[in-house]
Amino acid sequence: MTAHTRPERPRPQRPAKRQMLLALLITLAVTGLTWTVAVSLAEDSVRLPLAWGAGAAAVALCVAVPWAVHGRAETRRLTAELAERRHRLDDFADQEVPALVGRLRGGASTDTALGAARPDNNAEAKVLRTLAEEVGRAEAGKAAALAAGAGAAARLQALTIGMLAELREMEHRHGDEDVLGDLLLLDHRTAQAGRLADSIAVITGARSGRRWSKPIVMESIIRGAMGRIGGYQRVRSHSTVNVAVAGHAAEGVMHALAELLDNAANFSPPTAEVHVYVEEVQTGVVITVEDSGLVMSDVALRRAERAVSARELDLSALSGTRLGLAVVGRLARKHGLKVSFRPSARGGTGVLMVIPQELISRPRSPEESPGRATPAKTVPAAPAKAAAPLPSPTPAPEAERPVPPAPVADDRPPATREHSPAESTGTDELPQFGESGLPKRRRGRTLANANRQERARQDRAASAPAHSPAESAARFGAFRQALQGRDRATGDQTELSPREKSHPEEHTP
Amino acid sequence: MTRPGRDDDPDRLYTVTRGRSRASSDAFDLVTLVVSESDATPGMQSEHTRILRLCQYPTAVVEVSAELKLPVTVVRILLSDLLDSGLITARHPQTAGSAAHLPDSNLLEQVLVGLRNL
Known part of the structure; x- marks a missing residue:
């Protein structure tokens, strides 16, 4: 200049x-x-x-x-x-x-x-320097305070998660009703403390508490959210939809919902119920939280909307007691949730939270999984257990022959089903083998699951009446040898042999 | 494979029982057999649905507990809910009932004495 x-x-x-x-x-x-x-x-x-x-x-x-x-x-x-x-x-x-x-x-x-900066003269340079030093110091202080808060919150989260797991274990261990009652009380308190720690973590920009490795069904989402607030007994959930929220977002959705429920429960009379409705719409799933408490004025509604939709979190707008909406806003931005407020027909306030379609998956409920997915196969036994371990060797071969990939599609527990439909199509149901020759596990699936078809095929091969009499004789001989306790080396070898033999067969049927 | 606190479900037990820790009826002990009397309806709590489906054939309380992976006390609370709404019936195993029909102890004692005298 x-x-x-x-x-x-x-x-x-x-x-x-x-x-x-x-x-x-x-x-x-x-x-x-x-x-x-x-x-x-x-x-x-x-x-x-x-x-x-x-x-x-x-x-x-x-x-x-x-x-x-x-x-x-x-x-x-x-x-x-x-x-x-x-x-x-x-x-x-x-x-x-x-x-x-x-x-x-x-x-x-x-x-x-x-x-x-390009100051024009000395005075401007001086002003800029003073300003830079002050602002720089304030920024550094803010960053340090946030980092300290985030660190403390993370440790608190780890602590509460550990405590919750231990409490659950104790609940399983102690059958006495009084002890169980006390444990449940402690459990509830710990869950609330955990929510607070999660809130601090969200506000300080740390990662959220935990990640679920599987999609979480809506009922669990709502109950998980209910469990984190004080007045959970006043929450009534009305949900018949059968959807699940992807694991990576489930915690965020649950936390946001918990904050909304807490608001609803706190700002309504202590005896009034808070109702949660879930419905599916074109763009995703809408969760409505309605209370019959205070009617929010237009100004308050607008302020709440602003709090949950603000681009950047304004730390100076936070107050010690009302973190809820700021937390909801931050989580909504992170997961693409849409939150809006409106006066409720019940006389209080209604909050709508839209979970986008990308986060939704549709687990098949146990009763409908056999019929709809694979009409060719009828499962007579164990209707309650879609996640039944392995098909029993004897009836399975006849039923499974016509549709080889079907049993795997069916045997996967509904919860582990990935939400993208493309992933459940035939090709990647096959176990994949890495360079080392070991089966590779896909993300979000247990190895046992990924390998199930392999095992089913082995079972089929083992039970198929394809063995030649000579082979049967050899096997029986091996069995006898093992029984007679001959030296271990040969025993191991012969024990392995049937399995080795069953491998080449799996390509023939 | 299961790290504590990682793979369990997000819903806590007190939300399953809605805050109760005591069953409303004493009808259930560990071996009480439970039979469902009707099908599950949509909108039911998922544990209730599973119990109803599980108990299409008589099932012991302890089995239900193992299947649902819930503590027996919690299962008893859930079962007494269902019993109160008439969706299941519970009965004790036959052996407990037949204890009353055993020959009385006097007769047994006389038999014993008789046997000793042989």
Whole structure:
């Protein structure tokens, strides 16, 4: 800026001098001419005083006019300079300073941020330096405080998660009703403490508490959310949809829902119920939380909407007791949830939370899984157990022959089904083998699951009546040898042999 | 494979029982046989649905507990809910009932004495 403003400044001076000179010359010429004419025309008696008087006046005029011209030019110059300075000051206030603060907020160090700034003069440089140091210190303090909060919250989360697991184990161990009652109480308190720790973690920008390795069905989502608030017994859930929320987002959804439920329960009379409705829509799943408590005014509704939809979390707007909506807002941004508020027909406030379709999967409920997915196969036994371990060897071969990949599709527990339909198509049901020759596990599936078809096939091969009599005889011989306790080495070898033999067969059927 | 706190379900037991820790009826002990009397209806708690499906044939309480992976006390609370709404019936195993029909102890004692005297 200095570079291109400097040459501008002397320019008005030169015309000013020239103007002055011009004014002097004109004045000299005019006054000289007037003087000469006046003196020559005057009578002799007054010529001398007139000459002197008029001469003096002419000289005075010759001084005064250029002086006035100079003054005028100077005024104009100063006015221009003042305007320019004001303009530059505006620039400084509007651009330099915000840019500097922006750079500091963006994580630049004080020196880096100052290096990019271009102060016009010393005063501006000083202002910028002071500002940079102060803002830099405040930013560093904020970052340190957030990091400390996040660290503490993470440890608290780990602690509560461990405690919850231990409490669950104790609940299983102690059958006594009184003990169980006490344990449940502790469990509830710990879950609430865990929610608080989760909230702090969310606000400080740490990762959320835990990740579920499988999609979580909606009933569990709602109950998980209920379990984290104080007045969970007042929450009534009305849900018949059979959907699940993807594992990576389940915790966030549960936490956001817990905060909304907590709000609803806290701001309604202690005996009023809070109702949760779940319904499927085109864009996903809508969870509605309705209370019959205080009606939120329009202003309050707008403020709540703003809190949950703000782009950036404003830490200064937080208060110690009302973290809920800020947490919901942050989680909503993270997982793409849409939260809106409206007055409820029950007399209180209704909150709608839309879970986008990407986070939804549709686990097949146990009773409908056999019929719909594989009509070719009928499962007579164990209707309650879709996740039954292995098909029993004897009836399975007849039933499974016509549709080889079907049993695997069916045997997978509904919970582990991935939400993308493409993933459940035939090809990747086959176990995949890595370079090492060992079966590879797909994400989100247990190895036992991934390997199930392999085992089913082995079972089929083992039970198929394809063995030649000689082979059967060899097997029986091996069995006898093992029974007779001959040396271990040969025993192991012969025990392995049937399995080795069954491998080549699996390509034949 | 199961790290504590990682793979269990998110719903806590007190939400399953809605905060109760005591069954409303004493009809159930560990070996009480439970039979479901009707099918599950949509909108039911999933544990109730599973119990109803599991108990299409007489099933002992302890088996239900193992199948649902829930503590027996919790299962008893759930079962007494179902019993109260008439969706299941419970009866004790036959042996417990037949204890009353055993010959009385006097007769047995006389037999014993008789045997000793042989």
